[in-house]
Amino acid sequence: xxxxxxxxxxxxxxxxxxxxxxxxxxxxxxxxxxxxxxxxxxxxxxxxxxxxxxxxxxxxxxxxxxxxxxxxxxxxxxxxxxxxxxxxxxxxxxxxxxxxxxxxxxxxxxxxxxxxxxxxxxxxxxxxxxxxxxxxxxxxxxxxxxxxxxxxxxxxxxxxxxxxxxxxxxxxxxxxxxxxxxxxxxxxxxxxxxxxxxxxxxxxxxxxxxxxxxxxxxxxxxxxxxxxxxxxxxxxxxxxxxxxxxxxxxxxxxxxxxxxxxxxxxxxxxxxxxxxxxxxxxxxxxxxxxxxxxxxxxxxxxxxxxxxxxxxxxxxxxxxxxxxxxxxxxxxxxxxxxxxxxxxxxxxxxxxxxxxxxxxxxxxxxxxxx
Amino acid sequence: xxxxxxxxxxxxxxxxxxxxxxxxxxxxxxxxxxxxxxxxxxxxxxxxxxxxxxxxxxxxxxxxxxxxxxxxxxxxxxxxxxxxxxxxxxxxxxxxxxxxxxxxxxxxxxxxxxxxxxxxxxxxxxxxxxxxxxxxxxxxxxxxxxxxxxxxxxxxxxxxxxxxxxxxxxxxxxxxxxxxxxxxxxxxxxxxxxxxxxxxxxxxxxxxxxxxxxxxxxxxxxxxxxxxxxxxxxxxxxxxxxxxxxxxxxxxxxxxxxxxxxxxxxxxxxxxxxxxxxxxxxxxxxxxxxxxxxxxxxxxxxxxxxxxxxxxxxxxxxxxxxxxxxxxxxxxxxxxxxxxxxxxxxxxxxxxxxxxxxxxxxxxxxxxxxxxxxxxxxxxxxxxxxxxxxxxxxxxxxxxxxxxxxxxxxxxxxxxxxxxxxxxxxxxxxxxxxxxxxxxxxxxxxxxxxxxxxxxxxxxxxxxxxxxxxxxxxxxxxxxxxxxxxxxxxxxxxxxxxxxxxxxxxxxxxxxxxxxxxxxxxxxxxxx
Numbered sequence: 055x056x057x058x059x060x061x062x063x064x065x066x067x068x069x070x071x072x073x074x075x076x077x078x079x080x081x082x083x084x085x086x087x088x089x090x091x092x093x094x095x096x097x098x099x100x101x102x103x104x105x106x107x108x109x110x111x112x113x114x115x116x117x118x119x120x121x122x123x124x125x126x127x128x129x130x131x132x133x134x135x136x137x138x139x140x141x142x143x144x145x146x147x148x149x150x151x152x153x154x155x156x157x158x159x160x161x162x163x164x165x166x167x168x169x170x171x172x173x174x175x176x177x178x179x180x181x182x183x184x185x186x187x188x189x190x191x192x193x194x195x196x197x198x199x200x201x202x203x204x205x206x207x208x209x210x211x212x213x214x215x216x217x218x219x220x221x222x223x224x225x226x227x228x229x230x231x232x233x234x235x236x237x238x239x240x241x242x243x244x245x246x247x248x249x250x251x252x253x254x255x256x257x258x259x260x261x262x263x264x265x266x267x268x269x270x271x272x273x274x275x276x277x278x279x280x281x282x283x284x285x286x287x288x289x290x291x292x293x294x295x296x297x298x299x300x301x302x303x304x305x306x307x308x309x310x311x312x313x314x315x316x317x318x319x320x321x322x323x324x325x326x327x328x329x330x331x332x333x334x335x336x337x338x339x340x341x342x343x344x345x346x347x348x349x350x351x352x353x354x355x356x357x358x359x360x361x362x363x364x365x366x367x368x369x370x371x372x373x374x375x376x377x378x379x380x381x382x383x384x385x386x387x388x389x390x391x392x393x394x395x396x397x398x399x400x401x402x403x404x405x406x407x408x409x410x411x412x413x414x415x416x417x418x419x420x421x422x423x424x
Numbered sequence: 425x426x427x428x429x430x431x432x433x434x435x436x437x438x439x440x441x442x443x444x445x446x447x448x449x450x451x452x453x454x455x456x457x458x459x460x461x462x463x464x465x466x467x468x469x470x471x472x473x474x475x476x477x478x479x480x481x482x483x484x485x486x487x488x489x490x491x492x493x494x495x496x497x498x499x500x501x502x503x504x505x506x507x508x509x510x511x512x513x514x515x516x517x518x519x520x521x522x523x524x525x526x527x528x529x530x531x532x533x534x535x536x537x538x539x540x541x542x543x544x545x546x547x548x549x550x551x552x553x554x555x556x557x558x559x560x561x562x563x564x565x566x567x568x569x570x571x572x573x574x575x576x577x578x579x580x581x582x583x584x585x586x587x588x589x590x591x592x593x594x595x596x597x598x599x600x601x602x603x604x605x606x607x608x609x610x611x612x613x614x615x616x617x618x619x620x621x622x623x624x625x626x627x628x629x630x631x632x633x634x635x636x637x638x639x640x641x642x643x644x645x646x647x648x649x650x651x652x653x654x655x656x657x658x659x660x661x662x663x664x665x666x667x668x669x670x671x672x673x674x675x676x677x678x679x680x681x682x683x684x685x686x687x688x689x690x691x692x693x694x695x696x697x698x699x700x701x702x703x704x705x706x707x708x709x710x711x712x713x714x715x716x717x718x719x720x721x722x723x724x725x726x727x728x729x730x731x732x733x734x735x736x737x738x739x740x741x742x743x744x745x746x747x748x749x750x751x752x753x754x755x756x757x758x759x760x761x762x763x764x765x766x767x768x769x770x771x772x773x774x775x776x777x778x779x780x781x782x783x784x785x786x787x788x789x790x791x792x793x794x795x796x797x798x799x800x801x802x803x804x805x806x807x808x809x810x811x812x813x814x815x816x817x818x819x820x821x822x823x824x825x826x827x828x829x830x831x832x833x834x835x836x837x838x839x840x841x842x843x844x845x846x847x848x849x850x851x852x853x854x855x856x857x858x859x860x861x862x863x864x865x866x867x868x869x870x871x872x873x874x875x876x877x878x879x880x881x882x883x884x885x886x887x888x889x890x891x892x893x894x895x896x897x898x899x900x901x902x903x904x905x906x907x908x909x910x911x912x913x914x915x916x917x918x919x920x921x922x923x924x925x926x927x928x929x930x931x932x933x934x935x936x937x938x939x940x941x942x943x944x945x946x947x948x949x950x951x952x
Contacts, residue, residue: 242783249773278912278916387792415927419927
């Protein structure tokens with residue numbers, strides 16, 4: 055573009071919104087609006103999931119960003135599976151909470167958060183890929199993307215053993231340990247919470263069946279039968295209220311704590327991946343050190359060169375990683391806090407509403423003449 | 425002692441009893457109205473019918489709301505959940521109780537140490553008895569101020585007796601009453617399940633042919649009882665015992681709310697007598713046995729060669745109504761059952777979530793977040809308890825109510841079938857009489873005087889039988905009609921009562937939920 059690339063106006067992270075989603079067969083198209091931090095003019099683009107993947111790859115493959123491997127990349131949600139073709143169970147397995155909710159709302163929220171997090175990152179927000187993604191009228195995903203240096207494919211078996219490689223730095227060793235532990239726990243909690251929420255949805259459904267059955271109890275033959283019918287209809291209304299309450303409660307669960315736990319789980323994973331990359335670099339460094347020591351005199355200079363370069367890379371990565379971890383700790387706590395407060399407030403308000411409604415029903419019932 | 429009927433706890437005002445309203449079914453000569461004792465004691469084959477056939481039921485004092493009230497009041501905690509509060513078994517007796525003979529001392533006798541599974545449910549069965557003879561109005565006024573008779577029953581304190589496969593549960597049956605028929609005002613006995621079944625058998629033998637709707641007993645359960653016998657101290661056998669205890673209590677409450685049954689000597693003996701002879705032949709009365717009995721009766725009816733000539737359409741259409749309702753209730757019961765299961769599932773899922781959050785809380789390094797997560801785990805624990813209680817409430821309030829009424833409707837159907845059998849017997853008697861008459865006619869022609877005498881005697885005998893059958897049929901028809909009427913009203917009241925109870929438990933749940941969230945919010949906000 056020109057030497058003024060750096061001054062390409064940075065986007066105002068919090069202005070990024072996914073305002074709409076349309077489904078065409080198996081493809082979802084998201085409408086994304088954003089504003090630059092210096093102006094109030096907004097831009098709206100349309101993107102599919104492939105475009106997001108392109109963006110993520112683009113972020114991974116930025117060149118001349120020192121210590122890129124030490125960055126904790128905001129996690130991109132998994133590919134959405136429009137449930138027309140697949141069963142809900144498969145969607146749940148793949149996406150967890152993001153598969154729930156009406157009309158992909160939760161999924162859109164997760165994507166939105168992803169973009170906001172990328173835009174808020176000091177290094178990543180400057181990426182050209184992000185700029186293209188948010189502003190280019192053409193769909194960037196159509197272009198051939200470069201294969202990133204950082205491949206997010208699942209770790210091959212041989213890589214697994216590197217995971218346990220002892221660290222040289224106490225700070226990082228303890229971070230790695232706690233990460234492994236917490237990551238598993240968060241994943242477990244998210245799964246259990248999902249079970250609870252799905253259960254509540256089943257409960258709501260059962261209430262619906264019961265309520266409908268009660269409606270069939272109408273009999274006008276004599277005054278007592280009429281009275282009995284009225285009683286049954288009253289119960290039907292009550293059960294309907296119970297059902298609606300459960301639906302609201304589970305919606306609250308999904309849109310706040312569910313989303314929050316899902317995000318936290320994925321972010322934990324992203325952190326683990328970063329730490330793993332650093333560990334891999336450490337292994338590489340230690341190999342380079344050994345090679346350098348054992349090198350025959352004619353190769354020694356080259357090996358030492360490699361060793362020095364690797365050492366430098368490792369040090370930069372470590373220092374970037376340290377910063378990232380500090381930010382991570384601060385950000386995740388505040389994110390979880392916001393979600394927990396939101397969840398609690400919504401549930402409180404729903405519980406109060408339900409209380410008031412049931413109270414009204416109770417008064418009406420008591421006055422009911424039999 | 426004069427006996428008076430009167431409206432009780434419902435807000436309808438007590439009506440002034442005038443002489444014209446008193447039209448008892450039976451001969452007043454049978455009973456000495458000056459001696460109240462006799463009204464209650466002694467077996468009587470005649471049902472105590474509340475409304476004289478001619479009177480429009482709605483104006484009759486007996487059909488007032490208060491007459492056959494059987495109210496069940498639960499303590500704030502639902503059945504099966506240990507209540508922290510020491511509760512008087514009969515705590516929610518209405519004002520009525522204090523108007524009658526002083527009972528406070530008697531009430532305390534009933535209050536024993538409540539065991540975890542003991543009931544906190546009590547009931548009222550009020551008996552309002554007709555003034556059996558015409559009284560001058562000033563005496564009537566006197567009576568109005570005093571005598572309302574009550575009977576409260578509670579079934580509590582299940583205890584396991586014996587060991588191994590010979591073990592059985594006994595239950596304490598406590599009665600609190602002002603009825604003079606009983607020796608004391610408060611008393612209790614221990615009974616086992618087969619005793620209850622035995623009572624039912626005795627009552628059905630006596631009253632089945634009358635058209636009275638006898639409440640069916642709770643179901644036998646081999647599986648449930650075996651677990652208890654084997655001595656497994658797990659929640660499911662505790663639940664089973666509680667379910668049975670509550671069912672036995674409801675059974676007795678329904679029995680005593682029926683005016684005829686309340687006077688029955690077998691019922692009174694059941695409540696009062698220290699030791700009852702072991703009831704045998706109760707195999708037939710298991711749940712499936714009971715239904716088999718009813719269905720056998722309907723099969724017999726269906727095989728009837730003479731189609732019943734229904735002079736009164738009421739019976740035909742009412743039977744259809746009953747059958748429709750049975751189907752409906754069956755569906756409702758299945759719905760509620762599934763609701764209860766989902767809630768129980770929610771309980772265990774919530775518990776697992778709570779545990780996982782607790783682990784998170786203890787591993788989390790940020791101290792405020794850690795504390796918030798621990799608080800969250802506690803909130804979820806409380807929610808689990810709420811779900812559990814709600815499940816019990818669903819179950820005991822709704823599921824069991826529906827199950828009870830399914831059995832009751834079966835009993836109603838049984839009564840209709842008894843009536844049809846009575847009709848059949850009448851028809852058969854008539855046809856036998858006809859045959860005897862034809863035989864006599866033949867003999868007249870063939871001139872055999874000694875056989876003729878026999879034939880005439882036969883005819884007289886069968887004429888009497890026909891008359892008896894006809895009277896029986898008329899009586900069972902009119903009783904059945906009244907019984908159905910009484911039953912329907914009772915059903916309305918029962919359902920309304922239970923729905924109110926259910927709503928109250930829902931509301932309590934919600935209030936506690938609100939408190940949980942209110943307590944958690946500051947914890948969440950405190951995270952930095």
